Amino acid sequence: MIQGTFGSKGQLFFEIDLITYDGLNLPVDAMFDTGFTGFMVINxxxxxxxxWAYMGNEPLINAQREIIFDRYSGKVLLDEQEYEIPVYAGDEIIEVLLGSEWLKILPLVVNYQVDILTLG
Incomplete structure (x- = not known):
């Protein structure tokens, strides 16, 4: 289980590691976006x-509309567990986003009142 932090506007942030093709871990803060239906999107x-290996392009739904993204096969490290996932990339993405696909395999616990935010 990884601990997250709350942003100043109520955003949900988790530190994850992106694993390069060469096996290096790059820590990043990723914002959890339940309106995004994939695992992860990146600039x-x-x-x-x-x-990461390019896998073609694919339409995905975000909170506003369906968008065509380039798709890559990427590796991330969450809570000491390595996952190989489809990662979507776009030009207008300003933050690394984790999407609702994670909720199919990991529980998300959010309680603003007692400052609890966990994934896993």
Whole structure:
């Protein structure tokens, strides 16, 4: 289980590691976005250092509309567990986002009153 933090506007943040093609771990803060239906979305520029394999493109639904994203096969580390997941990339993404697909395999606990935010 990983502990998260609350942003100033109520955002949900978790520190995860992106694992490069060469096996290096790069820690990043990722915002949890329940309106995004995939596992993770990232800015295309951030992919340069990761060297993840390109898998084509695919439409995904976010909170507003369906968008076509480039899809990569990526590896992330959450709570000392490595996951190989489809990662979506777009030009206009400003933060690494974790999506609602994680909720199919990991429980999310959020309690603002007692400052509890966990995933896993």
């Amino acid at each position: 295309k520029q951030d992919l340069d250092s990761l060297n």
